[in-house]
Amino acid sequence: MSEPSQPRAPMQSLDEALQRLLSAVAPLAQSETLPTTDCLGRVLAADVVSQLDVPPADNTSMDGYALCASDVAQVGSVLPVAQRVPAGVVGAVHQSGTAARIFTGAQIPVGADAVVMQEQCEPLPGEGLGSVRVNAAVQAGQWIRRRGEDVQQGSAVLAAGARLDAAALGLAATVGAAQLQVARRPRVALFSTGDELVMPGEPLKPGAIYNSNRFTLRAMLQGLGCEVVDLGIVPDRLDATRAALREAAARADLIITSGGVSVGEEDHLRPAVLAEGQLDLWQIAIKPGKPLAFGRVNSSDGGAWFIGLPGNPVSSFVTFALLVRPVILRLQGATRLAPRGFMLRADFAWPKPDRRREFLRVRLNEAGGLELFPNQSSGVLTSTVWADGLLDNPAGQAIEPGQMVRYLPLSELLQ
Structure with missing residues (x-):
């Protein structure tokens, strides 16, 4: 007798799902x-x-001459140079009716109220340090950086x-x-399940695929400052999956997996999480990346949160950027969780939008508009390398060339 089918989780918006995640997860207490x-x-x-x-004292932002503006009655006035003030000299005192040769960053001599840049001055030979002709009008306060x-x-x-x-x-x-x-850096455990997965460098047998998500997700975690507990590829058995979850919960604050948790799938990850803790299966109204699992795996010291991402590589990439990244930042106590978006011009047409909110792979062109990667399939990982951002397109909205759209740079989503 077959196992009864699981009820389909209700579809929820990205904003609703994100709010539920952030409400459940609290910042780590340790620093x-x-x-x-x-x-x-x-x-x-x-x-x-x-x-x-x-700065700790008034200083000059230019090489030049420090003086009193009132001593320069007109352009071309000549003043004797009474002293030389390099950076690091403290306590110099201005002598009325003179100028001081001064260098960028040096403290202003007490009593001087202006600096004239050396390009506007003409050094003249003479006794001692000579004199200087000031070839510009002078205003009190010019080229002085004030204390504080x-x-x-x-x-x-x-x-x-x-x-x-x-x-x-x-x-x-x-x-x-x-x-x-x-x-403290969040500790995040990462593992994959599936006997079809092999690592690059190993023979690719019929029916096998290389485990790209392990590399992508590990790199994204490291980019967010996490300590990654990489548990590798777990054998596709219930006992092995449960053992991996127990180890992960004992060593990490958060567990991330990809694939194998969508409703109705015959795999061991979903029953293993349910046996070791709690699990909710969500359907998020976004494309790519509809299925998401969220729960907790118990352990003697409190356990770890669990997030199961879709298995398709672009879906995994996008859902991590939109949903996991804010969770990791919240664990660290960050105050700015949302990525910054910018309104830019679409230089393409998108005539057949999806009923879900779409995140299209795009990149900025030299004309200041956005170009669209031609294949938006959730399995085309080349699109994430070609792109420099995601276009956040509301559900059901067609796009015409020249239309302003919301652009999320990958630089905002990957760090």
């Missing part, structure tokens, strides 16, 4: 303190507060929840932060 140089891509667990003004104009002491320059890029690390260093408190 660690690391050298600032080691924090690229990490999420701040505490504000970075400046202990100093930046960039950062004021006591201000938070980076907020908890920010993901640290190169500019953020530079800013942290600017305010003297040698170490940063960051969220």
